[in-house]
Amino acid sequence: MSDALPQIAPPKSRRTPLLVGLAVLVLVLVALVVTFLVVRNGDDDAAAGGQERTKVVLGTVGASDPYWATFTAEAAKHGIDLEVKDFADYAQLNPALSEGELDVNQFQHLVYLSEYNTGNDADLAPVGSTAIYPLALYSSKVDSVEEIQQGDTVVVPDDDSNQARGLLLLQSQGLVELEGGGSIYSTLADVDQSASKVKVKAIKADLTPTSLPDVTAAVINNDFVEKAGLEFDDAIAKDDASDPSALPYVNVFAVRAEDRDDPTYLELVKIYQDSKDVLAGADEVSGGTAEFVKLPASTLQSTLDEVEAETAAKG
Numbered sequence: 499m500s501d502a503l504p505q506i507a508p509p510k511s512r513r514t515p516l517l518v519g520l521a522v523l524v525l526v527l528v529a530l531v532v533t534f535l536v537v538r539n540g541d542d543d544a545a546a547g548g549q550e551r552t553k554v555v556l557g558t559v560g561a562s563d564p565y566w567a568t569f570t571a572e573a574a575k576h577g578i579d580l581e582v583k584d585f586a587d588y589a590q591l592n593p594a595l596s597e598g599e600l601d602v603n604q605f606q607h608l609v610y611l612s613e614y615n616t617g618n619d620a621d622l623a624p625v626g627s628t629a630i631y632p633l634a635l636y637s638s639k640v641d642s643v644e645e646i647q648q649g650d651t652v653v654v655p656d657d658d659s660n661q662a663r664g665l666l667l668l669q670s671q672g673l674v675e676l677e678g679g680g681s682i683y684s685t686l687a688d689v690d691q692s693a694s695k696v697k698v699k700a701i702k703a704d705l706t707p708t709s710l711p712d713v714t715a716a717v718i719n720n721d722f723v724e725k726a727g728l729e730f731d732d733a734i735a736k737d738d739a740s741d742p743s744a745l746p747y748v749n750v751f752a753v754r755a756e757d758r759d760d761p762t763y764l765e766l767v768k769i770y771q772d773s774k775d776v777l778a779g780a781d782e783v784s785g786g787t788a789e790f791v792k793l794p795a796s797t798l799q800s801t802l803d804e805v806e807a808e809t810a811a812k813g
Contacts, residue, residue: 552762553579557591557603559721560584565779572773576765588657588703595752596620602763604628605721607747608798609659609682612805623758624750624798626767629780629788630740631749633663634733635671636707636723637715643671643735650714652696655703661685663747664717665698667737674698682746682805683812720784730785739789746805748791750798758795 554573558566561584573580583600585591591603592614606614608624615622640646652673654664662684668674675693676684689698701709706716707726715734723730738744751767753760770776771792781788 551577551579553581554601554762554766555581555583555599556766557583557585557594557600558605559586559588559591560725560783563779563783565776565783568779569770569773569776572769572776573766576769578762578766578769580766586704592618592620592622592752595622595754598754601757602751602753602766604749604751606752607659607749608802608805609663609746610657611750611752612746612802612809613658615802616806616809621755622752623755623795624802625753625758625760625763625795626751626771627791627793627798628749628751628770629784629790630744630747631720631784631789632736632739632787633660633667633717633719634723634730634736634787635667635715636710636718636728636732637734638710639714641734643673646673646696646714648695650696651699652715652717653699653701653706653709653713654717655706655719656700657703658683658685660703660717660719661700663737665689667717667735668696668698670737671735683809720787723785724783730787736787739787745801748793748798748801758799764795 560566561582566582570580570582585594585605588605588610591600591605592611594600595603596618602625607630611622611624614620635643635652637646646652652668654661654668659682662680662682665674665676665684665686665688666680666682669676669680673694673696675690677688677690680688686698686700691697696714699713703719704722706718707722707728709716710726718726718728720730739747751763751770753763757763771790777790781790
């Protein structure tokens with residue numbers, strides 16, 4: 499018979515499940531706190547690094563041109579979500595900007611912007627330059643200006659700024675005579691019919707290419723050349739974009755006046771001007787005709803102010 503005492507199992511503690519549960523809860527809470535701090539720190543780092551996404555809506559004519567996709571991708575690298583909206587008619591873009599449908603537009607030169615501001619009591623402002631695009635004369639009936647006959651009809655865009663520029667081009671080619679030698683404000687009324695070789699009609703800019711079968715020649719804006727199945731090399735005459743007097747015809751990014759110092763819009767201009775891929779794409783679309791210029795906003799504004807003052811005085 500053994501004298502050993504029987505081994506009795508110790509009673510199970512009722513506190514053990516409770517302690518385990520509390521430990522698990524503490525671990526979960528710690529994990530949540532750590533996760534929150536990591537995420538918050540990541541957001542702070544992103545903000546410090548300029549990675550907060552900013553949405554910008556930009557309007558233009560010809561948004562399907564490939565370089566706009568390149569520009570959008572470049573903007574995304576700098577934290578800007580750029581939406582490019584396409585417009586078929588120049589006349590729609592500035593009202594869309596004034597009314598807040600757009601944040602920025604990029605399609606017009608300073609003379610066109612001046613005409614809009616003075617005619618609509620508006621104060622849209624340029625924040626950066628892109629390029630000067632020569633305006634050219636095209637024909638499906640003749641191969642040179644010399645073949646144009648006395649009394650033939652030539653069309654120009656009907657918007658005031660491009661109409662004047664088109665008339666100055668025709669005058670430089672000996673096709674018309676403008677009273678007083680012409681200016682950036684010349685209209686059809688300034689054409690001296692008795693001294694001019696051709697008759698001139700003005701129609702909407704986007705319709706100038708389709709007029710070619712019915713007239714001898716047409717002055718066509720760059721935006722509509724390739725869309726009409728034409729080649730830039732088909733031009734029988736063009737103005738000189740490198741002439742210093744062409745400064746009022748530099749194309750610009752425009753915003754509402756209160757946004758002229760917005761850092762995002764200024765950054766957008768810099769991205770455009772500094773990207774070799776964007777500029778190469780824009781140049782390709784222009785058929786190699788673009789004369790890219792990088793001018794400060796202050797120079798653009800002073801030029802616009804001068805043109806607007808002259809416009810108001812003329813009006």
